[in-house]
Amino acid sequence: MDKILRIDVGAEGGPKATAGAMGEYAGFAGRALTSAIVSKEVPPLCHALGAENKLVIAPGMLSGTTGAMSGRISVGCKSPLTGGIKEANAGGQPSQVLARLGYGAIVLEGKPKGDDLYKVFINKDGVRIAADNSLKMLPNYDLVAKMKAEYGDKIACISIGPAGEMKMSAASIACTDMELRPTRHAGRGGVGAVMGSKGIKVIVLDDTGMQMRAPKDPEKFKEANKRFIEGLKKHPVTGQGLPAYGTNVLTNILNEVGGYPTYNFRQGRFDGAAKISGETQAETETKRGGLATHGCHRGCVIQCSGTYHDKDGHYLTKQPEYETVWAHGGNCGISDLDGIAMLDFLDDNYGLDTIEMGATIGVAMEAGLAKFGDVEAAIKLVHEVGKGTHLGRILGNGTAFTAKAFGVEHAPVVKGQAMPAYDPRAVQGVGVTYATSPMGADHTAGYAVAQNVLKVGGDVNALKPEGQVELSRNLQIATAAIDSTGMCLFIAFAVLDQPETFQALLDMLNAFYGLSLTGDGVTDLGKKVLSMERDFNARAGFTAQQDRLPRYFKMEKFAPHNVTFDVKDEDLDKVFNW
């Protein structure tokens, strides 16, 4: 991982690839690297789909090693959805493969001269780029099947579906999983539209002939990795809960506490919740011959994912995550698990962010385009997007855009990006993160390591309202750091509660790179990443006014507990005071 591959898509005669040293970006990976390149090289006032924007794809610090859980890939750019900086990350195989091929990042830059669509193939011998207009408007599954026929089954793909080609703001970038299916998406912020604007349909990676990345101190690395895995296995969340039910185990819980946004964030409980819960999903998967416990990439020891089969026992999609089941389920009043799984498949196939699409359909239902609860109508709406009809073009540009187009007041967005599956009136601390994250409303932005492990921000009095602001700050710092390691964020549960597991992670990083990183060093990295991102947004014209939830969250009581979001604006403005 000592070089950056830059592909100038506007070069004479078609895209040209140049590999260069990491230079000033040496030591950066994952989100730290994508945000460093974007904040330094992309003019913040540029058009997100124009020549000046760049799409940066970067594996994590430990990707491509034998380290467990190290396969997240970060994708960064100026977001066409939020207008600010974006980092979206995904699991799947590409991070490991790209890292083993020796690349710290791929940067797509410039603007294509014509209408040709390109595929990029990277292996140990170098980079081949070719125009292939037969790929135009291919959905992700068909595209990957074609790449497999052409390059064999030892590949990993990073691709866009029709939504990305149509430069829709809800477009995702797909990464293939261990079974070579395009099921893992860098979903948020319209990163797929930026890839589409560069005229690149797919990046095919083949690491045949490459070795695992070697640590500076192999023995220490092996031993730390062993401790890290033991820590994950013994923790009740990463060792039991997540493998058994995946993230959708949260449906019943959020519903129980009245924090499950239902009918476009109108109320906090959904009558059909138990029918679409993680528990019901796992039973359904097992009964039909699917898998309730499965990893999204090699080296995952938690295995929060699975495979979902249809009623006839045929593969339909990967196990939909909690946020997807909520977005297409309760938020749209839908309690049909098979229908939700179909929507998950369609989103993956057309290349769409499931959260943005579910929230958009919720708004469309409020606008009267379909009835809440009508799964067939929801499926039709996603097809409209995939086909690029006029209606589909509106929906494919996300929740805020759709709300505007149809005159809907209730658009649950921050910085133009749809809120995920936790109502900020019921879980107010999450609302602080939604409001202030440079990424727009994002549940993963403040998700990770506890402040008492990292010792950031001093002691927090959890019983005082301002404690939420401090906690949100600390969590955002820690998340930014974890995103930079390339570790799956779900390690946070073990690291949160078990300082020895956090130490094992530090020991892995130190043994691999010959560093002597401490918890403070991790904190500094997180702060640095957030500072770069906030600075980019400020230069893009963002002010404190964008660090707010929509006003109706303060005004309208949320049943059953009849709560409003009551964290004061001046407290939100203190989140980044460090």
Added chain:
Amino acid sequence: MNDIADKCPQLGLVLSGAMLPRFFLLFQQGVTIRARVGCSLKAFLLEELAIRQDAVDKIQSMFLDGRPVDDLDATMVRDGSVLALSAALPGLVGATMRRGGRYASFRQTISYHEEKLQCAAGNGRVRIKLFNLIMRELGPGLLHRGVFMRTSDLMNFLSGQAEDFWQECREVILDGMPSDAGRLKDGTLLSGHQKVIFSATL
């Protein structure tokens, strides 16, 4: 309330343990039990439900009347309470739901706060919801104890079962007397009864 309950027929099934997952949807939606109430949540779990202390410790999140609970001693279970029990939960929001966890402030506006630590002790009904791993741990005991159901709900549940459920059903017992599964399936066994106390031994 007790009068009505005492007049309910008691239906028991003896089933193979493999049938436990068939009850998972019921557990998630909640089952009603008759119990001694007017005590702390801690006493209710340890004494009334007879859950061992180490098993109580594994129930990392508890919800009373839809509110996350932090202090088991300072939470009272009353007639009509709804209690939901969950094992460890993922994600930041999962962590905020932990009893007395360090992120409790994130959901302080919906947390359970006891108004009065005193309430009348006596018999009552409590609706219990079991989620995730707790379904396997506590589900069999709850079914064995017996749950109070509307007969129509029970019949809906039974009519949704495939033939293997009945093949795995070794006994049908009504008010202590062996009964016929066919009459249960066709609805005649419980006809005329609005409510039933249903138990299953797995």
